[in-house]
Amino acid sequence: MTRAETSPSSSNDKPKRPVSIRGVAEHAGVSIATVSRVLNSPELVSPSTAERVQRAVRELGYRPNLFAKSLLTRRSRVIGVSLPDIHGEFYAELMHNADRRACERGYHLLVSSNAHHPDDGPQNGFALDLVDGLIVMLTERVRVDLDAIAGLDIPVTVIGVDPPGMPVETIICDNTIGAARATEHLLVATPPERCFFVGAHVGNLDSDQRATAFASVLRGRGHEPDPRQIAHGEFSFEWGWEWAMERCDEGTLAGSAVLAANDEIAVGIVNAARQRGLDIPRDLRIVGFDDSRICSLLRPELSSVRVPVDEMAREAVDALIRSLEEPGSTPRHIRLATSLVVRDSSRTAPENP
Amino acid sequence: MTRAETSPSSSNDKPKRPVSIRGVAEHAGVSIATVSRVLNSPELVSPSTAERVQRAVRELGYRPNLFAKSLLTRRSRVIGVSLPDIHGEFYAELMHNADRRACERGYHLLVSSNAHHPDDGPQNGFALDLVDGLIVMLTERVRVDLDAIAGLDIPVTVIGVDPPGMPVETIICDNTIGAARATEHLLVATPPERCFFVGAHVGNLDSDQRATAFASVLRGRGHEPDPRQIAHGEFSFEWGWEWAMERCDEGTLAGSAVLAANDEIAVGIVNAARQRGLDIPRDLRIVGFDDSRICSLLRPELSSVRVPVDEMAREAVDALIRSLEEPGSTPRHIRLATSLVVRDSSRTAPENP
DNA sequence: CTGAAAGCGCTTACAG
DNA sequence: CTGAAAGCGCTTACAG
Numbered sequence: 075m076t077r078a079e080t081s082p083s084s085s086n087d088k089p090k091r092p093v094s095i096r097g098v099a100e101h102a103g104v105s106i107a108t109v110s111r112v113l114n115s116p117e118l119v120s121p122s123t124a125e126r127v128q129r130a131v132r133e134l135g136y137r138p139n140l141f142a143k144s145l146l147t148r149r150s151r152v153i154g155v156s157l158p159d160i161h162g163e164f165y166a167e168l169m170h171n172a173d174r175r176a177c178e179r180g181y182h183l184l185v186s187s188n189a190h191h192p193d194d195g196p197q198n199g200f201a202l203d204l205v206d207g208l209i210v211m212l213t214e215r216v217r218v219d220l221d222a223i224a225g226l227d228i229p230v231t232v233i234g235v236d237p238p239g240m241p242v243e244t245i246i247c248d249n250t251i252g253a254a255r256a257t258e259h260l261l262v263a264t265p266p267e268r269c270f271f272v273g274a275h276v277g278n279l280d281s282d283q284r285a286t287a288f289a290s291v292l293r294g295r296g297h298e299p300d301p302r303q304i305a306h307g308e309f310s311f312e313w314g315w316e317w318a319m320e321r322c323d324e325g326t327l328a329g330s331a332v333l334a335a336n337d338e339i340a341v342g343i344v345n346a347a348r349q350r351g352l353d354i355p356r357d358l359r360i361v362g363f364d365d366s367r368i369c370s371l372l373r374p375e376l377s378s379v380r381v382p383v384d385e386m387a388r389e390a391v392d393a394l395i396r397s398l399e400e401p402g403s404t405p406r407h408i409r410l411a412t413s414l415v416v417r418d419s420s421r422t423a424p425e426n427p
Numbered sequence: 428m429t430r431a432e433t434s435p436s437s438s439n440d441k442p443k444r445p446v447s448i449r450g451v452a453e454h455a456g457v458s459i460a461t462v463s464r465v466l467n468s469p470e471l472v473s474p475s476t477a478e479r480v481q482r483a484v485r486e487l488g489y490r491p492n493l494f495a496k497s498l499l500t501r502r503s504r505v506i507g508v509s510l511p512d513i514h515g516e517f518y519a520e521l522m523h524n525a526d527r528r529a530c531e532r533g534y535h536l537l538v539s540s541n542a543h544h545p546d547d548g549p550q551n552g553f554a555l556d557l558v559d560g561l562i563v564m565l566t567e568r569v570r571v572d573l574d575a576i577a578g579l580d581i582p583v584t585v586i587g588v589d590p591p592g593m594p595v596e597t598i599i600c601d602n603t604i605g606a607a608r609a610t611e612h613l614l615v616a617t618p619p620e621r622c623f624f625v626g627a628h629v630g631n632l633d634s635d636q637r638a639t640a641f642a643s644v645l646r647g648r649g650h651e652p653d654p655r656q657i658a659h660g661e662f663s664f665e666w667g668w669e670w671a672m673e674r675c676d677e678g679t680l681a682g683s684a685v686l687a688a689n690d691e692i693a694v695g696i697v698n699a700a701r702q703r704g705l706d707i708p709r710d711l712r713i714v715g716f717d718d719s720r721i722c723s724l725l726r727p728e729l730s731s732v733r734v735p736v737d738e739m740a741r742e743a744v745d746a747l748i749r750s751l752e753e754p755g756s757t758p759r760h761i762r763l764a765t766s767l768v769v770r771d772s773s774r775t776a777p778e779n780p
Numbered sequence: 781c782t783g784a785a786a787g788c789g790c791t792t793a794c795a796g
Numbered sequence: 797c798t799g800a801a802a803g804c805g806c807t808t809a810c811a812g
Contacts, residue, residue, distance in 0.1 A: 092580070094805055105783045110807060120781055140556045141498040142805035145788050150494070152537070152557065162720060166519035173540055182554045184505070184537050185526055201535050203493045204505065227445070311724055341724045348726065367515060368721055371664055371694045373701065447789055458799045463791060473797055495789035498804050 093134045102130035113138065152182045153394055154205035158213045159187065161309065161338070163366045164383060171387035172209070179395055181206075202226070207394045209233065215277050229397040231390050235279055236407050243393035244407045245386050249280055252379035252412025253287035256333050256361045259377075259414060263422035264331035264359060266297035272317050272343065273335040274309045281309075281335040284363060288333055309335065314342025322350040328357045331420070337362035337369060337378055344376070344419065359420040374418035382410045446487045455483035466491065505535045506747055507558035511566045512540065516719045517736060524740035525562070532748055534559075555579070560747045562586065568630050582750040584743050588632055589760050596746035597760045598739050602633055605732035605765025606640035609686050609714045612730075612767060616775035617684035617712060619650035625670050625696065626688040627662045634662075634688040637716060641686055662688065667695025675703040681710045684773070690715035690722060690731055697729070697772065712773040727771035735763045 099106040104127060111118050112127040119127075130136070144150045153176055157165060169185065176183050186201045202208070207229035212219055220237050223230050231243040260269050271288040274281035285304050292299045307313035314334060321327035327347060334340035340362030347358050354360060354374055362369060365380035389408050396403060452459040457480060464471050465480040472480075483489070497503045506529055510518060522538065529536050539554045555561070560582035565572055573590050576583050584596040613622050624641040627634035638657050645652045660666035667687060674680035680700060687693035693715030700711050707713065707727055715722060718733035742761050749756060 096805080106806080107783060107785095107808080108781090111782085114807080118781075123781080137556055139498065139805050141494045141503070142788085143807080145492065145494040145498055145790085145805085146807050148788090150557070162516045162519040165523065166515040169522060169538065170518065173538055177539065182537055182539060182557065184535055185522065186530065186535060187526055203490055204503070204535065338724075345724070345726055368724065371691075371698070371721065372725070373698055449789080459790080460792080460799060460801095461797090464798085467791080471797075476797080492789050495804085496791080498789085498806085499791045501804090 092139075093136050095136070095138065098127065098130045098134055098136045101134060102127045150204060150206055151180060152184050152205045153391065154201050154208040155183050155185045156208060156210045157185070157187060158211060160211070160213065161336075163368075164364065164381075167383040168211070168387045171384045172391050175388045175391040179391065181391070181395065202228070207231070207398050209390045209394055213279055215279055215282070229394060231394040231397070233386060233390050236409075241405050243390075243397055243405045245390045245393060246407075246409050247280075247381050247386060248409050248411050249283035250287040252363070252381075252414060253284040253333065254291050255414040256363075256377075256379050257288050257291040259416065259420065260331035260333060260359060260361065261291070261295060264329075266292045266295050267300070267303075268330040269303065270321075270330060270332045271304045271335070272314060272332055272339050273304065273306050274313075274339075276306050278309075278335075280363075281306075284333070284335055307339070309338060311338045311342040311345075314339035314344075315346045316342070318343040318346035319350070322346065322352070328352055331359040332361070334360065334362050337364045337366045337376060340376055340378070340419075341368065341372065344372070354419050355421050359422070361414070361420050365415050369415070369417065372419075377417045377420040378415050380413050380415050382412070385410050445492075446489050448489070448491065451480065451483045451487055451489045454487060455480045503557060503559055504533060505537050505558045506744065507537045507539065507554050507561040509539055509561060509563045511564060513564070513566065516721075517717065517734075520736040521564070521740045524737045525744050528741045528744040532744065534744070534748065555581070560584070560751050562743045562747055566632055568632055568635070582747060584747040584750070586739060586743050589762075594758050596743075596750055596758045598743045598746060599760075599762050600633075600734050600739060601762050601764050602636035603640040605716070605734075605767055606637040606686065607644050608767040609716075609730075609732050610641050610644040612769060612773065613684040613686060613712060613714065614644070614648060617682075619645045619648050620653070620656075621683040622656065623674075623683060623685045624657045624688070625667060625685055625692050626657065626659050627666075627692075629659050631662075631688075633716075634659075637686070637688055660692070662691060664691045664695040664698075667692035667697075668699045669695075671696040671699035672703070675699065675705070681705055684712040685714070687713065687715050690717045690719045690729060693729055693731070693772075694721065694725065697725070707772050708774050712775070714767070714773050718768050722768070722770065725772075730770045730773040731768050733766050733768050735765070738763050 095106045095109050098109045102109065104123060108119060108123060109127055112124045116124055140150070155169070155172060157168070169183070173183050184201055184205055205228065208226065209231045210223060211233040212235045220240065223232065223242065224240060231245065233245045236244045236246050257269065269292065271285050273285050276282065289299045289304065305317055307317060318327060332340070332343055334343060340360055343360060344354055347354060352358050360377070362376050362378040363381070365378040369376040369378045389410070393406060393408065397405065448459045448462050451462045455462065457476060461472060461476060462480055465477045469477055493503070508522070508525060510521070522536070526536050537554055537558055558581065561579065562584045563576060564586040565588045573593065576585065576595065577593060584598065586598045589597045589599050610622065622645065624638050626638050629635065642652045642657060658670055660670060671680060685693070685696055687696060693713055696713060697707055700707060705711050713730070715729050715731040716734070718731040722729040722731045742763070746759060746761065750758065
């Protein structure tokens with residue numbers, strides 16, 4: 075009684091237990107069932123009783139024990155997020171937007187680099203056992219991930235790939251449309267045989283789709299791309315630099331146009347080209363991918379294909395919550411468009427008055 | 428029995444419950460207490476019994492219900508991380524490294540932009556009630572955050588500020604040393620009255636500390652900085668651009684040197700200066716702060732003060748786990764050094780042969 | 781509208 | 797070394 079009078083969370087002594095539902099019930103002179111009802115289904119309780127209970131809750135600073143609650147309801151309102159070892163900015167944007175959305179909807183986010191591989195985790199309880207559902211982002215074409223996901227007994231939303239026949243919600247970005255627009259844009263002022271795609275390693279879903287779209291547009295113009303027009307490396311500045319230096323040294327870079335698989339590769343190429351005295355965009359036109367923050371910070375500003383990370387994050391959270399809260403619903407497969415953002419690095423004379 | 432024979436997680440019918448400890452006990456012909464012991468204190472069980480139980484666990488694909496477990500042990504092995512609305516790359520680095528470390532130590536990370544303000548959350552259970560402890564990053568000098576933290580009844584580790592008298596572990600980066608080194612470096616070739624600090628808003632802890640260190644070094648050289656030498660805006664490209672444009676227009680930028688409060692501001696200044704025909708570093712020497720990825724992607728490469736985000740994340744996780752697992756221990760206050768990384772943007776002739 | 785009671789799945793003294 | 801039992805803090809039929 076007197077203890078309730080003092081500040082609820084004044085740190086006086088030992089690991090004192092927080093007040094339980096029992097304490098509230100006593101304080102309000104009702105049963106614990108009634109306290110529970112006031113908190114979860116107020117409409118079942120008389121207004122006056124509810125009022126009394128709410129006061130007790132307030133005075134004691136009571137907060138229900140979520141573990142006890144989850145044990146009963148089998149719901150924690152925690153969403154797991156499993157991201158591959160992806161790059162800084164993309165990761166941040168995704169998490170930030172997912173967090174915001176989850177928050178709005180009353181959920182929390184548990185992050186873990188590979189939460190969908192229970193065998194990889196430490197022995198002490200898997201993230202999987204704490205979450206109601208899982209958002210998994212996949213970037214590689216590997217069977218093992220899909221198998222792991224198929225083996226889970228909680229709802230899953232997959233970002234990045236749309237595996238046919240799996241009963242999960244999926245969010246993908248349509249790499250094809252953005253890559254195609256970018257390629258067409260390059261072809262406006264550069265002949266097909268002088269266009270290049272500089273990608274990541276074969277097997278990366280995004281890079282491969284972007285490469286395919288690139289090749290497909292060239293073919294549409296009646297040009298079968300030479301294998302050397304499509305290079306494979308990794309998503310890094312260094313790889314872009316290296317690729318461009320080699321082309322420079324063999325004298326094939328000037329007068330060409332490049333679609334890079336991401337912005338970092340593009341920056342590597344730009345820096346190497348300029349180091350060799352080429353002017354962007356006069357001697358080399360270039361378009362990156364992701365439309366990351368850096369694009370408008372560079373001089374010349376870098377053209378790029380925008381990937382709607384913010385929407386992807388938001389849609390992923392919504393999709394997962396949907397399959398959590400409407401168990402019967404048919405999984406939706408959402409595809410978000412990418413779009414070309416033209417800046418100085420790829421402008422042609424007529425476009426640049 | 429026959430059900431155990433089929434694949435453990437074959438999705439046959441309805442929301443079937445996973446096997447509980449009871450199922451394992453029956454399968455192995457022991458009591459649930461014994462199953463629990465095999466899992467938590469194997470040394471208390473005879474090898475042969477343990478073996479039998481382990482087989483049952485394996486065959487049934489049993490995983491303990493963490494909610495029931497946490498209800499008893501009052502431990503979830505989940506760490507909450509509360510970050511301010513900070514910028515992309517920093518956020519990503521911090522989370523990535525914290526995640527890796529938490530994983531190594533058998534913990535999970537629950538993220539939330541402002542987990543330390545229970546009143547702000549949605550009504551459905553606070554993140555606070557799920558986590559064993561909280562890592563809070565603070566960037567502003569506001570009493571309200573500290574009060575909120577002081578009111579929490581779980582262990583807290585604070586990143587970014589070292590509030591005196593609070594019994595929490597703290598991790599801060601020593602802005603002073605890096606900012607001082609950078610200022611001294613600028614003074615090597617630029618007179619004190621031509622040096623500028625371009626910061627974020629007053630009240631931001633990092634920006635203020637960096638400004639103070641800057642001013643202090645100037646004073647050490649016998650120069651009391653003019654108020655106009657220390658500007659306040661925000662951590663953005665736009666602010667840097669704007670500041671530099673104004674200085675250019677009044678003709679005071681050429682021949683000066685700038686320490687920016689972060690890399691984005693620095694890039695804004697660089698771009699504006701070049702647009703006005705200034706050469707970096709000949710006409711303007713500049714050093715950023717954070718040493719983000721972008722520094723070495725720019726031309727000229729941007730000098731910057733490195734902030735050890737990776738170590739901060741790792742230390743924060745370790746510190747929190749320490750106060751979780753060694754409740755009596757005295758809170759440690761860790762200060763990690765920042766360091767100057769000189770690149771082309773601030774090089775002086777003699778340094779650049 | 782309210783309470784007594786059962787039970788969620790586990791851990792941990794307490795006996796044996 | 798092992799089991800029966802109490803109990804963690806809740807929710808939810810079931811009676812009244």
